[in-house]
Structure formats: C-alpha cells, structure tokens
Amino acid sequence: MSRITQKSVEEVRQRARLDDIVGEYVQLRSAGADSLKGLCPFHDEKTPSFHVRPSAGYFHCFGCGEGGDAIAFVQKIEHVSFVEAIEHLARKFGVTVEKEETGGRREPGGVKKSRLIDAHRVAVEFYEQHLRSNDGALAMKILHDRHFDDAAIADYRLGYSPQSWDSLYSHLRKHGFYDEEILEAGLATRGRRGIYDRFRGRLMWPIMSITGEPIGFGARKIHDDDEGPKYLNTPETPIYHKSQVLYGLDKAKKSIARERRVVVVEGYTDVMAMHLAGVPYAVATCGTAFGADHIRIVRRLLGDSHNPAAGVMLSSGQTYGGEVIFTFDGDAAGQKAALKAFAEDQSFATQTFIAVAPEGKDPCEVRMAYGDEGVRAIVEGRLPLFEFAIRSTLATVSLSTAEGRTSGLRAAAPMVASIRDRVLRSEYTRQLASWLGMDEQTVREAVQEAKKRGLPRFAAPSEPNAPSEPTPPAQTSLTPLAQLKDPVERLEREVLGAYLQFPWHTQDSVLNALDSRTFLFPLHQRVYEAILAAGGTSLYTQRFNELRAASGDGGANEESLRRQAAQYFLTTILESTDSLLRPAMTQIAVEPLPERREEHTERYVRTLTASLVRQGIVRQIAELRSVLQRTDSTDPQYNSRFEYLMELEKKKREWEAQLS
Secondary structure (H helix, E strand, C coil), rough: EEECCCCHHHHHHHCHHHHHCCCCCCCCCCCCCCCCEECCCCCCCCCEEEEEEECCCCCEEECCCEEEEEHHHHHHHHCHHHHHHHHHHHHHHHHCCCECCCCCCCCCCCHHHHHHHHHHHHHHHHHHHHHHHHHHHHHHHHHHHCCCCHHHHHHHCCCCCCCCHHHHHHHHHCCCCHHHHHHHCCCCECCEEEEEEEECCCEEEECCCCCEEEEEEEEEECCCCCCCCCEEECCCCCCCCCHHHHEEHHHHHHHHHHCCEEEECCCCHHHHHHHHHCCCCCCEEEECCCCCCHHHHHHHHHHCCCEEEECCCCCCCECCEEEEEECCCCCCCHHHHHHHHCCCCHHHHHEEEEEEEEHHCCCCCCHHHHHHHHHHHHHCCCCEHHHHHHHHHHHHCCCHHHHHHHHHHHHHHHHHHCCHHHHHHHHHHHHHHHCCCCCCHHHHHHHHHHHHHHCCCCCCCCCCCCCCCCCCCCCCCCHHHHHHHCCCHHHHHHHHHHHHHHHHHHHHHCCCCCCCCCCCHHHHHHHHHHHHHHHHHHHHHHHHHHHHHCCCCCCCCCCHHHHHHHHHHHHHHHHCCCCCHHHHHHHHHHHCCCCCHHHHHHHHHHHHHHHHHHHHHHHHHHHHHHHHCCCCCCCCHHHHHHHHHHHHHHHHHHHHHHHH
16 A cells, blocks of 8 residues: 655645645635635635644634635635645646555545546546547537637637547546546446446536536437436536536636626526636536525635625625626516526625526527627626515515506515615615605515515515524634733733744744743643644754755745745644644644734834833733832842842843833
C-alpha cells in the first residue's frame, strides 16, 4: 500500500492559496489587515461569520465553528478524503504528488472520488472526438442551427455519445478503469446482457463542478427512434448531486460575484445563449427544481449579507443584496414554476425577479430570432417576483367588470397579506389598488382581513429581525473577540491572536518567556501553554531560516518565505494540540484583530505585550499590597515582601514607559 509523502503534503500546503480556493465558493470581502470574510459555505446564514486569513492559510466560521487549512476546506466542501483533497489541490496548483510504499495491505473501501472525476475527463474527450466524426454530424448540425459556432462548442466541450452498445465502457476499460468505477461514476449501467453505456446516440453537455472538474453529463436525444426521455442526466453518484449542481456555474461564478446578479434559466443551450449574448452570470439547474441547496450556493457567491427585506436599490437598478433573476418561457408551467421558485427560502423573495421571454420562446430561441440584444432585453425586462405573482393572478380575471375586479381582489389580497415586511406590504397594497382601479382603503381592508385569516397564497419574505431557520450550534467555546466586553479578556485574546498571526513579530519578544499565569482566563492559559509546548515561535524562526537557505536568493522573496514559515508554524501547533482545544486555537488564529497599517503591526504587537505584562504586574502588586496590609511590620517576611513590591513597582514603570 502506498501513501503520499509528507514532502508532497507540505508542498501542497505551501502552494495552495486559501483565499483563491475559498473564493471559488464564497464571495470574500476585506475584514481588516490580512483578513477576509464571507457567508459560510458549511451552514446557511444571512450575516457573514466565515473568516479567512490568507497569510496564515487558515479559515474559521464563528457561526458553526468549522475551521482549518486549505486541505481541510477542500475535504469539507467537496466531501472527499484527506488524500483526495491533496490530489485535488496538487492538480490545481501544479504539484507533482510523490508516494511511498508503506508495506501494508490496501484498506477496504469504496471507489475514490478522484478516480470518478478522472473517468469523466476521459469520457468528455471521448464524446468530443465523436462529435467531430461522421457519427456526430447530426448533433453538430443541431448546434450550428442554434447559432453555436465551433469556438463555442469547443469552449463548452460539447460532445456526442455513439449509438453503439458499449463504446465508452470499452474505451474506459482500455484506460485502466475498473467496472466498479465506471458503474459508480454513472457512465454505464449493468443489465441482463452485461455492462452497457448509459448515454447512447445523444448530444452531450459535460456538467462541471464549481471548480471546473467534470462530474456528470446532460444528454439530449436527437434521433427519432430514441424512445428514451428528451433529456437524460447522470444519476446521483458520490461526485454528482443534482440538488447541489448548477450548470455553467464554473464559468459564471466570477461574474456572479462581480455583478452581484445571477440569471437562472431552464436549459443547457439557454445558459450558452445567455453567456454568448453578454449575460455571463447565467446558470441552469440539472434536471431538478431550484431548491434550498441552490439558494445557499447562490447566496454565497452574491455575498448576500444584508437584510433582504430592505430592498435597497443601487444606481444600476440592482438590489443591494444582489439579484436572482428567473427566466421562463411564458407558458402556464413556466409561470407556475416562477411562483414556486422562492418557496424554499422566504427572505430570498425580495431579491428575486422574473423575466419572461416573449412569444413563449426560451433564451436560445430568442437569440436565434432577435440576436444578442434580444437576450439582454429579457434580463432588462425583469419584474420583481411579488409584482409578477400578483399580476399573473390578476391576468386570470376580467378587470373591465365589477365582478372581475372583485374576484381579482379576493385572489390577490391574500398574496399581498403574506408579505411580512410591513413597508413592502403597504406599497403593494397601494399598487394593487392601482392595478384593480379600486379605492385604496377598500383594498387595504381586504388585505388586512386576509392577514387576519392567515391564508397566504405563497411564501413571502420575513420582516426584519424575524426569527430565521436555526443554525447548528457553535463548536467553539470562545466568544468572538469583537463581542468581548471584559477589557482583560479582550487584551489576553488579542495577545494570543498576535502570537499566532504574526510570529515574525513575536519571535524575539517576551511572549516566549511569560508565565502562563500571566493569563487570567483558564482557556487562554491552555492556549498559551499549547503554543509553548509545540515549540513556540522557534518553530517559525527555524522554518524561515531553512526556507531562506534553500531559496538561494538571500531572502529576496522574504514575504513569500515568511508566509510559508507562518503556515508551517501554525499547522505544527494545531496538529500537536488536543482536538478539544484546536477549534479555539483555529478561531484565535483567524479572527480579525483591530485594523492598522501593516508598518504599524510590529509596534501593535509590542504594545499588546507590554500591556499584558503590565496587567500581570499590576495584579501581583495588588495581591502583594493586600498581603502586606495583613502582615505585621515585625514579621520577618515583611521587609522581603516590601522590597519585592518596590521591584514590581519599578517593573511597572518600565513597562509603562514602553506604552507611552
């Protein structure tokens, strides 16, 4: 049995930029010096509590307590093993993974996810080749007829699955994949005649993970004799979960984060049409409705951290929290889907818009008929979800008659009543009166009556401060630094934070020689003792010197070497720390410290240290004075205690001088 060498693990840790990795899943914003924050990808939240410290290479969520380095992040976000996370990062950052034999037997277990991804890579290339062969002529014609040129086809890596029984299966076997791997990847099926290809005679769209790795396929039938469904997708596999996948997200994620806008369309060709028409933030679900998991993914990329009920509009016309625009083709089914699109998350509704394509066309058909401008016009013609829902209901009655207007009021009043934001509900009450051509007071009374009956017609946004869905209990035992009220506790926490986050400023300081009793709070004492037990900042110094000697440039690239040494310092300490204490230490290593300019950090650390030491001395002076007050002046110990008091007073003045 073989394992990845420690050298390769260390190289991956050094090369992997945590902020780049996390940034593929979460929109990160500055949270102070060398600190970034965003919405946690591991639990649903409305306010950012997920912090990343790039120079240290560690993250921590103050909401759910998750934390760790780049490897731990990939393990958690992709649900992979330690080895698979290393291999994923090695591919991403160009590290050659070395392995060594351990002499043991292979442990039992399922297929590695990395093998399933590799099988999909081979399949993507196989389908691409067949699209450009004679077999794929019809599939290629269909794409060209839909105004997708060869460059777009290549960019989205479209392909064609041959109509033969097991051509892909045989191809994968030749590339060294086992039956178990091919079946578990969802690329083949076992039947009475043996194993055969799942996709045959179809136009193929590779479905990529958010990081751009192939994890599944969407397959459209193109032959008249194909009796299967119009679209056939990859089944649920260890790497493909349709409720957590959005087609085109790997290409759209940066635009979504930058523009704070996402357009959700219904098909793969619609995503391509949107992107090619200048709407690069379009995505599509893969054979399932837009649900809670999709909402969480979108929220993280939008950086949706405001109170959605506020509905603040920017000069560009976008809401402050970002926009989620659903496009439907205008038929009854599409409108029904639009009204249900936000039901999974009430507060999502206020930033949700509906864009209905003209003449029942989908975005791809609009592009064919009206060009790129027509596609962009769909997005610009969006309506707020509430307006769309209410107007869709009113469209079912005749507003030219008293009876029709009354029916419209009875149907729409519960919809308005279900809007929990009082200001927004009042505004839509006024709007409803205008659309119906009725007296506003009459409409307001109908809405109030509907609210009393408690008959909401669809999910609506929560009021500000309304209770939200409970989040998992925090795993960490520490209150965030920013929330600490006790000045002593805050100072101790800041000192420990400076120790872990700026080891290059503490390597020669008095911090390395303090008595742990200098810290008044027991947990802080344990953290400090754990740092010293692991080696303290001598770990950093030794590693930095080794890296500088190995670089051969005399330390010219000192900032990079410092970052690598700091990551080694922190990783070594955390790995040698008790698992119960580790979450608290990770939090301290990541949580933002007071903002300051980089050139002032050294003085900041020195001042913190002086304040802590002075605080300890002041505490000793108070205790000694109390003892002296209870000691008779004739007691033999009185003079020695008094002399020690004078010595402490002198030390106190010396430390105060450093603080001046």
